Amino acid sequence: MTVRFAILGAGRIGQVHARAVSSIPAATLVAVAEPFAEAAQRIKDTYGCDIREIDEIATSDDVDAVVICTPTDTHADLIEKFAKAGKAVFCEKPVDLSVPRVKEALKTVEAEGATLMVGFNRRFDPDFMALKAAIDSGKIGDVEMVTITSRDPGAPPASYIKVSGGIFRDMTIHDFDVARWLLGEEVTTVMAQGSVLTDPAIGELGDYDSVNVILTTASGKQCTITNSRRATYGYDQRMEVLGSLGMAHAQNTHENTVEVAVEDGYHKAPLLNFFMDRYTMAYANEIAAFVDAIQNGTPTPTTGLDGLKALELAEAAVESAQTGKAVTLP
Amino acid sequence: MTVRFAILGAGRIGQVHARAVSSIPAATLVAVAEPFAEAAQRIKDTYGCDIREIDEIATSDDVDAVVICTPTDTHADLIEKFAKAGKAVFCEKPVDLSVPRVKEALKTVEAEGATLMVGFNRRFDPDFMALKAAIDSGKIGDVEMVTITSRDPGAPPASYIKVSGGIFRDMTIHDFDVARWLLGEEVTTVMAQGSVLTDPAIGELGDYDSVNVILTTASGKQCTITNSRRATYGYDQRMEVLGSLGMAHAQNTHENTVEVAVEDGYHKAPLLNFFMDRYTMAYANEIAAFVDAIQNGTPTPTTGLDGLKALELAEAAVESAQTGKAVTLP
Amino acid sequence: MTVRFAILGAGRIGQVHARAVSSIPAATLVAVAEPFAEAAQRIKDTYGCDIREIDEIATSDDVDAVVICTPTDTHADLIEKFAKAGKAVFCEKPVDLSVPRVKEALKTVEAEGATLMVGFNRRFDPDFMALKAAIDSGKIGDVEMVTITSRDPGAPPASYIKVSGGIFRDMTIHDFDVARWLLGEEVTTVMAQGSVLTDPAIGELGDYDSVNVILTTASGKQCTITNSRRATYGYDQRMEVLGSLGMAHAQNTHENTVEVAVEDGYHKAPLLNFFMDRYTMAYANEIAAFVDAIQNGTPTPTTGLDGLKALELAEAAVESAQTGKAVTLP
Amino acid sequence: MTVRFAILGAGRIGQVHARAVSSIPAATLVAVAEPFAEAAQRIKDTYGCDIREIDEIATSDDVDAVVICTPTDTHADLIEKFAKAGKAVFCEKPVDLSVPRVKEALKTVEAEGATLMVGFNRRFDPDFMALKAAIDSGKIGDVEMVTITSRDPGAPPASYIKVSGGIFRDMTIHDFDVARWLLGEEVTTVMAQGSVLTDPAIGELGDYDSVNVILTTASGKQCTITNSRRATYGYDQRMEVLGSLGMAHAQNTHENTVEVAVEDGYHKAPLLNFFMDRYTMAYANEIAAFVDAIQNGTPTPTTGLDGLKALELAEAAVESAQTGKAVTLP
Structure with a gap:
């Protein structure tokens, strides 16, 4: 069972994660969402995926997991949205700049029983x-x-x-x-x-x-x-x-x-x-660990709590x- | 213009080159030839290519280049066969264990105006x-x-x-x-x-x-x-x-x-x-250099003469x- | 003009300074003071100097400089005594454990126009x-x-x-x-x-x-x-x-x-x-620098003020x- | 029993050995022989020894051992002379440029039962x-x-x-x-x-x-x-x-x-x-090893045979x- 990914945000870090997802046999890149058309197209051309809107991805049956690479002030909202949509969520650090907002988001994740991994790449170098x-x-x-x-x-x-x-x-x-x-x-x-x-x-x-x-x-x-x-x-x-x-x-x-x-x-x-x-290898390794956790139903090695702490x-x-x-x- | 490859021989070094070819955007792996079915299947499964007979590859229109990874005593024959078939040839070292046989093969390559690169991977580390x-x-x-x-x-x-x-x-x-x-x-x-x-x-x-x-x-x-x-x-x-x-x-x-x-x-x-x-990077780099030479019609960085010397x-x-x-x- | 030294205290650090003084052509070890007879004898035997009382050294005409290697609580007293006796003084760190006592001792040194160097050996490695x-x-x-x-x-x-x-x-x-x-x-x-x-x-x-x-x-x-x-x-x-x-x-x-x-x-x-x-070389270098300062009438590279700071x-x-x-x- | 040394030859390597001899507690430098007066004087001034003629040294009762630092073409003659004179001999490499001449000199050393060490300093680094x-x-x-x-x-x-x-x-x-x-x-x-x-x-x-x-x-x-x-x-x-x-x-x-x-x-x-x-330490160590061999009557760690081989x-x-x-x- 390959894990099917969408990347939210095609900036510099989005490109990094698109490469990481594509390099892992057990993962496949299905879609990218990005308002800036050229950046989205670059990922589409390089890795052969669709371009979709964020809302569309939330309801896509062929997407199991998302990688949030959008600006920081959208992270918490997107975590909540995709946790509710039943997708596994990988979010770049930080979850948010406000501790109360992070706590709120984590509460939603917990309530939904969702999988959330926060991107602390150095642990995977x-x-x-x-x-x-x-x-x-x-x-x-x-x-x-x-x-x-x-x-x-x-x-x-x-x-x-x-x-x-x-x-x-x-x-x-x-x-x-x-x-x-x-x-x-x-x-x-x-x-x-x-x-x-x-x-x-x-x-x-x-x-x-x-x-x-x-x-x-x-x-x-x-x-x-x-x-x-x-x-x-x-x-x-x-x-x-x-x-x-x-x-x-x-x-x-x-x-x-x-x-x-x-x-x-x-x-x-x-x-x-x-x-x-x-950190080329670290980015590939952290996505591989995320995929492992999804496939085996085990906890992710870095969690929302790590992001909060x-x-x-x-x-x-x-x-x-x-x-x-x-x-x-x- | 992507260069379309066939790998001849799916032993250890054949697996190395299959990975190298697959890692290069400008190259694509079309086919593998290998008498040992399991090894061929492994490459097919991992990289999504066909399994074909060597003779079939020589006449395949969708193959531009071959990588010779068969036992040493077949190298010279295959170089000649594929040079005549109009394919660009990458051959693992050595071309042959006999100097006269190497010279003969190089003469054929020259007569056919074929492209031949010999695999001295260290130059590409x-x-x-x-x-x-x-x-x-x-x-x-x-x-x-x-x-x-x-x-x-x-x-x-x-x-x-x-x-x-x-x-x-x-x-x-x-x-x-x-x-x-x-x-x-x-x-x-x-x-x-x-x-x-x-x-x-x-x-x-x-x-x-x-x-x-x-x-x-x-x-x-x-x-x-x-x-x-x-x-x-x-x-x-x-x-x-x-x-x-x-x-x-x-x-x-x-x-x-x-x-x-x-x-x-x-x-x-x-x-x-x-x-x-x-030498992971070296193997990828040498195939990339081979692809470059084919695409630009320039000499390969290592040649049959290097193999002879x-x-x-x-x-x-x-x-x-x-x-x-x-x-x-x- | 060789600088003639006495070492006050023949413990571990006293032995270090005896070796350092003896290794410098421009310095000569004249005397050692130490209540523990065996330790004094070891320096006498190894470097060929006299054993004298501290008070005797203070009035010895053949001693130009002293190296204070006694317990910390005697440093300030000895600095004052030998500054008044007209000897150049090298004192192991610290000058004293009390800031006011250090300041008092430095005042005496200044009043006497004496030369004082504090032993921060690392600067001389x-x-x-x-x-x-x-x-x-x-x-x-x-x-x-x-x-x-x-x-x-x-x-x-x-x-x-x-x-x-x-x-x-x-x-x-x-x-x-x-x-x-x-x-x-x-x-x-x-x-x-x-x-x-x-x-x-x-x-x-x-x-x-x-x-x-x-x-x-x-x-x-x-x-x-x-x-x-x-x-x-x-x-x-x-x-x-x-x-x-x-x-x-x-x-x-x-x-x-x-x-x-x-x-x-x-x-x-x-x-x-x-x-x-x-720090063998550092100890030799710092005594050499002390000797230089004495011979040339220049400031010592580390001073009582450095000790205070x-x-x-x-x-x-x-x-x-x-x-x-x-x-x-x- | 301190071993009393004479240095034959006060060129660059003679200076090295004078320093080495002087740095060893169990050795003392008694004399130097050197036709070039200034070089001899430098060693005398630095280490406080006599200046003597070579022949004088051969008959000096207060010399136990010599270090041969003269030009190569005098080595074999001096080895023989001092072996016969009953001195322990340390000779800089090579013993001679001619194999037969080396063999002859070693025969004399053996006949006299003399101690000969050849200076292969690297073994003592x-x-x-x-x-x-x-x-x-x-x-x-x-x-x-x-x-x-x-x-x-x-x-x-x-x-x-x-x-x-x-x-x-x-x-x-x-x-x-x-x-x-x-x-x-x-x-x-x-x-x-x-x-x-x-x-x-x-x-x-x-x-x-x-x-x-x-x-x-x-x-x-x-x-x-x-x-x-x-x-x-x-x-x-x-x-x-x-x-x-x-x-x-x-x-x-x-x-x-x-x-x-x-x-x-x-x-x-x-x-x-x-x-x-x-090789400062190596030179000191090799003279120390020579002194040890003399004091204990044990073989020197490098021998004439090593020089020959x-x-x-x-x-x-x-x-x-x-x-x-x-x-x-x-």
Whole structure:
């Protein structure tokens, strides 16, 4: 039983998911919905699917599951609509920028007994999965301190930043999810600092471009997250975990493995620069996991609750950066 | 104009090429020919193509190109047959184990004005392409000394070794091609040594499992090749080039980027163990290059002559290892 | 003009400095003072110097400089005594555990016009010096975010922890100094978290064994420090600096450069495990720099003020970890 | 019982050994002999020893051992002279450029029951010792294939090359010794190729600057050696050993551990450029081993026979490179 997909939204992330769905034998892409005709046509041409309206998809018998890649402010509505329509729902992070709205949407999902998976792609990256497997194997003992370094090659445009909810809700949210995943215990306290160092325009929009966060759990495990909107040398994505018996870390991926040694030293290529190149396998793996869960009737590996928890950490970080006080989660 | 393919032979390497052809937008897989029904069916099921007889494919109007993945002793006959049938031909290395037979086949290809590409996949690996690009950029100056390390995870079965033509014609042949590619000048002298170190059964078949070769060009550039049929730590594939201004090398690919540090030290995963995993991109890239050449009427990046030259180096190596003398090429 | 030294205190760090002084052509070790006879004798035997009382050294005409390696609670008194005695003074960190006492001692030093250098050895490590030189060269542009990872192989004995002033004053103090050095700007805000994860006995003494700190400067530059009292894999000492044009980091030093690759992967030796091995060159370099300053009448590269500033950051960290509030420095 | 040394010859390598002797607690430098007054004075000033004539040293009661650092053509005579004089003798490689002359000198040493150690410093480098220890531990099983890469930063002056005996006797000789050490079995066959690629002047002197060698033992173990007189990126010194259970290699040493990542990629410092910096520890360790052997009356770890064997391999390589034939050792 192949799972039949529709993609809602054919922007950059919609293209990513269309490719991911098409690369999985157990999935097939049936339709795409997108107001911008050219983008819809590109997916239709590349992967051979229909173009349909969103409402049409909700009532299409030949669609089992949808991937929500529309703007953030539509996510919660669409989750509810398609949960009610009996479709399995994969939604890009975040579910919404407001915690109460997320909770409401999740209530609907629960009431409908619907399947909802939230797109935290990093959990599905082969290197980070190998890191998690190393931790789970017990090799490094009990997890004590996690260090996450995450730097984008460059800031998104001002138009995006305006509606992004700010760096903590837009960028750090991935790291909050990773922190929960690697710590294996819920975070109880958040301390955060934010600065504007790469571009004053970001500050004028009320946002930061450079932040550090310390998370603490009830048993005292800690996690630091360091983010910057600018890394000239590529998309810097590292995770390190110190345990009672040792340390494990996943290293960055360079464009290639060539080293050139000349008079002034040794040179290697920069890191893979674009999230779509860096996380190609992760996007395919997360859709494959979603398909597995649908086919086997098992829980999805990332859930609406994961989306909510990450958002709550983001809100706490915003408050801590503004007040200079540690924020305790309920 | 999509190029329409048939795969001849559905063994391990046939499966590799079926996947490669299917992954390229500009190519489509139309048919497979294979006497072993199950293997043919697997390709049909996975990629949705017909199963046909070889003779049928030769006269199929809906086939533009064939990929020859049958046993080595059929390669030359099939090249001739399909060159005459007006199909573009991609043939796995080697063209034949006999130099005169290769020359005869190439004469037919030339007489028919046919397109022939020989499968030297390493030239299409992204890391080795980056190495070649670094050399071509002039960064390391004039090439002087090349070092190629190539070790298989394990020896093939005795049944394969018997018909392989020996390690130089079967395994080192890839390195001979790489040597010519990186040296940028034809080899004039070959010195070789062979030993049986990993399995006496290989020696009983009259073959070696461990060899070293020194190649020299007219201008004195040199290349060493070191091969073993056994590397417990994975598929070891390295190339290094010393030039007048510096050195460039392509490093191995591990299964993942995780490092685990515990009391007795730091640990990383072994190398990718299987040629199909290590060279997934290379196989896709070489078929893409073949498709490009067909579509644009340009020469293929690797030719029948490349196949011939590599085989001549292999023959010279056999002779040198037996006689203990440097063998000079005509 | 060789600088003639006396070492005050012949414990572990006294032995380190005796070796450092003896390895420098421009310095000579004249005397050691130490109540524990065996330790004094060991230095006398190894380096061929006298054993004298502290008071005797203060009036010795053949001593130009002293290195204070006695217990922390004697540092301030000895600094004052030897500043008044007209000797150049090198004092191991910290000057004292109390900020007012430090200030008083520095006042005496200033009043006497004495030379005082505080031992922040990391600034003199060749790798960290190369990191600083890379920053100063402008290669990575303006410094924005600093990340310091510092983990000890194991916790000191309880008896030491009791009088250490706590992890922030004893261990993190090195990182506070490094942060100031690399940021190139004074820190204005300190946020800290502390946990007891490696040994409950440390918690019973009122101390932490695992801490994270975020420092911020007036212009918004940030630095995170992550410390643990336990790293099974060796003495983990890393510094990373993100700038407007790139990133620079100094990597750890393994026991040797050998890699062993077997069926389960690649293995390297653990890190140098002991501060005396890891920082052999740093200790020699810092004494050489002290000698230079004495001979040329130039300021010492690390000063009493550096000692004070680092201690103030430690105090702020203690307060922040206790109150959960960012602490602003005057 | 401290061993009392005299250094014969105060050139570059004499300075190295003077430093090594002075750094070892169990050794003391008593005298230096050198016709060039300034060089002798430098050693006297730095290490506080006498300047004496060679003949005087041979009869000095306060000298137990000599280190021969004079020009190659005096080595054999001095070995014989000091063996007869009852001194322990450490001689820099090679013993002589002529095999018969070496044999004669070794006969004298044997007749006198003298202690002779030949300076193959690489065996005493901490990283290469760790490599040998890894092999001896059995981790990689039985040794099968050894790969030695050895490239000098730049060629010596023509005046030196003229009297050096050629690249195989002067430079590769170190690798021949290492090959024997790592293979653990005597070499029976030598194949070699030589080219002039870096400087035609070297060819005019009848020498090569770029060579490759294949060594084979009776049981079929093989070793390749690749040498060049020019490596712009530093002093390239690598050893790799493939065994039945895995592979071990010692990596190069960079000037420092700093990595700088900017827009065009990651950059590291070149390799340590000078043999005196690269092998500081090796020189100290080999003199320490010599002292140990003298004090304990045990055999030296490298002997006159090692010097002879390496020279025989060099002669075989010269012949093979000239004739194009494998040379079998007696």
